[in-house]
Amino acid sequence: MTGPQHGPEVTQEQSPGLSETGVPAEAVDAPLDHRPGTSGVATPGGGWRKADGPSALKREKRKRKGGGRRGGARDGDPTVGDADFQSYYGRQIVKSAVWKTPDVPLYLFLGGAAGSASVLGAMAEFTDRPALARTAHLIAGGGAIASVGFLIHDLGRPERFLHMLRVFKPTSPLSVGSYILSPFSAFTGATAALHLLGQVPAVRGSSGWVPRLVRSVGLRRTVGVAGAAFGGPMAAYTAVLLANTATPSWHEPGDQLPFVFTGSGLAAGGGLSMVFTPVDQAGPARKAAVVGAAVELVAMHKVEHDHGIVSEPFHIGRAGTLLRLAKACTATGAVGAAVLGGRRWGAVASGVLLAAGSALTRFGVFDAGMASSKDPKYVVVPQRARMAARAEAAAAEAAAAS
Amino acid sequence: MTSISSASPAFTGNDPENRLFGPLPDVTGEAGYEDDHPARVGFFTDTSVCIGCKACEVACKEWNTLPMDDADGNRDAMGLSGMSYDNTGMLGANSWRHVAFVEQSRAVDLPMPSIGLPAAPGQGTDGGGGCGGSCGSAESPSHGAADGTTVAQHDVLNAQALSSFDPQTSQSADREIRWLMSSDVCKHCTHAGCLDVCPTGALFRTEFGTVVVQDDICNGCGYCVPACPYGVIDQRKDDGRVFKCTMCYDRLTDGLQPACATACPTQSIQFGDLEELQARADARLATLQGQGVETARLYGRDTDDGVGGAGAFFLLLDEPEVYGLPPDPVVTTRDLPSMWRHAAGAAAMLVGIAVTSFLGRRR
Numbered sequence: 001m002t003g004p005q006h007g008p009e010v011t012q013e014q015s016p017g018l019s020e021t022g023v024p025a026e027a028v029d030a031p032l033d034h035r036p037g038t039s040g041v042a043t044p045g046g047g048w049r050k051a052d053g054p055s056a057l058k059r060e061k062r063k064r065k066g067g068g069r070r071g072g073a074r075d076g077d078p079t080v081g082d083a084d085f086q087s088y089y090g091r092q093i094v095k096s097a098v099w100k101t102p103d104v105p106l107y108l109f110l111g112g113a114a115g116s117a118s119v120l121g122a123m124a125e126f127t128d129r130p131a132l133a134r135t136a137h138l139i140a141g142g143g144a145i146a147s148v149g150f151l152i153h154d155l156g157r158p159e160r161f162l163h164m165l166r167v168f169k170p171t172s173p174l175s176v177g178s179y180i181l182s183p184f185s186a187f188t189g190a191t192a193a194l195h196l197l198g199q200v201p202a203v204r205g206s207s208g209w210v211p212r213l214v215r216s217v218g219l220r221r222t223v224g225v226a227g228a229a230f231g232g233p234m235a236a237y238t239a240v241l242l243a244n245t246a247t248p249s250w251h252e253p254g255d256q257l258p259f260v261f262t263g264s265g266l267a268a269g270g271g272l273s274m275v276f277t278p279v280d281q282a283g284p285a286r287k288a289a290v291v292g293a294a295v296e297l298v299a300m301h302k303v304e305h306d307h308g309i310v311s312e313p314f315h316i317g318r319a320g321t322l323l324r325l326a327k328a329c330t331a332t333g334a335v336g337a338a339v340l341g342g343r344r345w346g347a348v349a350s351g352v353l354l355a356a357g358s359a360l361t362r363f364g365v366f367d368a369g370m371a372s373s374k375d376p377k378y379v380v381v382p383q384r385a386r387m388a389a390r391a392e393a394a395a396a397e398a399a400a401a402s
Numbered sequence: 403m404t405s406i407s408s409a410s411p412a413f414t415g416n417d418p419e420n421r422l423f424g425p426l427p428d429v430t431g432e433a434g435y436e437d438d439h440p441a442r443v444g445f446f447t448d449t450s451v452c453i454g455c456k457a458c459e460v461a462c463k464e465w466n467t468l469p470m471d472d473a474d475g476n477r478d479a480m481g482l483s484g485m486s487y488d489n490t491g492m493l494g495a496n497s498w499r500h501v502a503f504v505e506q507s508r509a510v511d512l513p514m515p516s517i518g519l520p521a522a523p524g525q526g527t528d529g530g531g532g533c534g535g536s537c538g539s540a541e542s543p544s545h546g547a548a549d550g551t552t553v554a555q556h557d558v559l560n561a562q563a564l565s566s567f568d569p570q571t572s573q574s575a576d577r578e579i580r581w582l583m584s585s586d587v588c589k590h591c592t593h594a595g596c597l598d599v600c601p602t603g604a605l606f607r608t609e610f611g612t613v614v615v616q617d618d619i620c621n622g623c624g625y626c627v628p629a630c631p632y633g634v635i636d637q638r639k640d641d642g643r644v645f646k647c648t649m650c651y652d653r654l655t656d657g658l659q660p661a662c663a664t665a666c667p668t669q670s671i672q673f674g675d676l677e678e679l680q681a682r683a684d685a686r687l688a689t690l691q692g693q694g695v696e697t698a699r700l701y702g703r704d705t706d707d708g709v710g711g712a713g714a715f716f717l718l719l720d721e722p723e724v725y726g727l728p729p730d731p732v733v734t735t736r737d738l739p740s741m742w743r744h745a746a747g748a749a750a751m752l753v754g755i756a757v758t759s760f761l762g763r764r765r
């Protein structure tokens with residue numbers, strides 16, 4: 001906000017308050033729409049209020065119902081919820097993502113699980129844990145191929161999937177992600193195929209050069225490592241994919257979501273590997289899963305508590321339920337893996353819990369973002385607070401300069 | 403041969419400062435066009451003269467053969483929104499202009515110090531007590547009073563000015579009624595979130611500095627939809643691709659004005675070179691404020707704002723959110739470098755944890 005947006009009187013009305021305290025008192029205490037520097041008038045809004053809308057009862061209903069369907073409520077009530085803010089008939093301001101559920105949350109889950117499993121698998125190849133290597137690579141390859149399927153299915157024009165690869169744009173996480181997912185799915189898919197083909201009797205018994213190549217440990221290790229190189233980015237980029245939008249509850253925690261997603265990916269990849277691997281080889285998967293679950297819980301706690309009103313959608317509604325369930329599963333699974341992971345049934349139970357927790361986290365985060373886009377409160381209130389903070393900083397600076 | 407990039411100016415190599423946000427004097431040149439490209443064009447929508455006729459909506463629908471939809475964007479559905487004269491509801495894939503209708507009222511007996519305005523008395527007291535040398539001459543005579551009278555008088559003046567100069571105000575019994583009407587449109591942002599995130603390059607910057615979707619490229623990934631800080635662009639469900647205002651790219655290349663601006667009977671929608679429009683808007687704002695319409699303000703005019711200034715900007719008579727506009731929009735890519743850094747850290751952490759879990763005692 002610079003010169004032209006303020007009438008000359010604005011400065012006059014505000015300056016008295018400033019010259020005394022250096023900080024405009026109104027900036028802190030006044031209701032949001034009365035803050036100086038926002039409304040730009042001496043008498044805020046000139047006294048105009050939304051003409052009488054429908055009954056307060058209806059308003060209450062809308063409030064309890066929460067977000068509601070796309071397009072918001074039509075009850076003509078400008079101030080919805082507890083926070084003091086104005087809106088256009090309670091309608092949403094930013095558009096909700098058009099991504100389908102469960103496609104995209106599942107894609108996020110599988111990408112994380114496959115990403116961490118690819119690294120576990122590659123390491124297992126080199127440390128003489130054939131069963132773990134096989135399981136992890138099958139999870140990685142299967143997850144990656146399924147991811148590609150979900151991603152393509154989610155496109156409005158699936159036949160144009162390859163248009164993703166006609167440009168490379170670092171400003172587009174989906175473009176970057178396409179260049180991560182393509183080689184990742186190719187390499188992990190190939191590694192998994194090598195594992196599977198190696199088991200086929202015809203290949204095992206034959207001495208032709210193709211079967212020998214398929215059985216070659218060197219090839220499998222090379223392709224496995226190539227896939228694993230994209231494993232970390234694969235699990236992390238999907239967080240940026242969500243965060244780099246105008247959806248309030250995805251954008252604000254943008255620096256923490258990558259840690260939620262990679263932690264959750266480790267928990268899922270490690271957990272699933274535990275389920276299908278004999279316990280004597282599954283030690284590393286267990287450790288990785290437990291540490292990953294801890295990272296997920298800590299990072300998710302920050303997402304849920306560090307962002308004021310924008311953290312709210314993580315606690316309420318369907319997202320809140322999903323995330324509470326997710327936490328219960330992840331925490332139980334992590335403790336179970338640490339304590340009982342050495343026994344077969346314990347490993348299976350805790351592995352399943354960890355994977356379920358990871359999946360629920362993705363669904364919960366996805367839902368929370370969708371809910372935050374549907375209520376104008378999450379757009380207006382934080383932006384107003386930002387403007388007020390800016391005005392305050394500018395005022396403080398001006399006071400310091402004079 | 404120059405290459406037109408659909409990447410953000412920060413990555414085309416044309417911008418030495420790598421700007422993902424902030425002012426960009428030559429947005430067209432930054433996108434890779436030669437120096438002789440046309441000047442950047444835009445819209446100045448002066449809502450103070452909008453009469454809500456929706457001629458712009460109709461003209462846009464006709465020119466671009468947009469399908470019918472209801473207030474929630476459902477194709478081929480007809481329905482009344484039930485909230486106001488606004489049955490278009492919102493900008494979307496099938497509505498590239500949207501006239502917002504806001505009905506407001508206020509009590510007429512304004513010489514009360516505050517009409518439902520808790521802050522007003524406080525302001526009056528502050529004004530009386532601490533008016534230093536910085537008080538302007540226009541106000542200073544009345545500023546000595548340490549009660550609400552200052553504000554009250556101010557209100558009366560303001561109210562009279564508003565009712566005599568604001569064509570959207572009229573009186574009804576003990577209340578004054580005004581209709582705020584505003585024709586919303588894609589802002590053709592200097593830093594367009596939709597363009598930044600498009601993975602196919604379907605969205606691009608035209609030689610006029612506008613932002614347009616190439617519908618033969620778009621694969622309907624839908625990323626641009628939640629990336630727009632104004633909620634403009636949307637997907638046509640049955641088609642799969644996304645659609646939004648093109649600023650009538652087809653008409654511009656033929657030397658015509660956009661259909662909506664041509665149809666507007668009150669010149670509420672003014673089309674032209676952006677720089678000229680900005681000057682015109684500044685003058686209009688000064689005029690209105692000189693007449694006492696203090697609620698007037700420009701929206702999207704400031705090149706220091708979160709999107710580097712909008713190609714389509716507005717003169718509003720109330721807070722942006724009253725019209726359904728975000729009060730302080732920021733292009734999401736401004737924060738992307740930080741997100742990428744954190745993602746790199748998180749990816750490294752994943753690999754680190756996975757690798758180190760193989761160390762130590764073998765079990």
Ligand code: SF4
Pocket residue numbers: 588589590591593594595596597613629630631632633634635646
């Ligand atoms: S307003 Fe939205 S759709 Fe229009 S250019 Fe800006 S970001 Fe893109």
Ligand code: SF4
Pocket residue numbers: 599600601602603604605615619620621622623624625626627643644
């Ligand atoms: S939906 Fe189309 S225009 Fe939008 S980001 Fe995807 S490819 Fe680009």
Ligand code: SF4
Pocket residue numbers: 461462463465466498499587646647648649650651660661662663
């Ligand atoms: S410029 Fe053209 S496409 Fe854009 S709103 Fe106006 S008529 Fe529609």
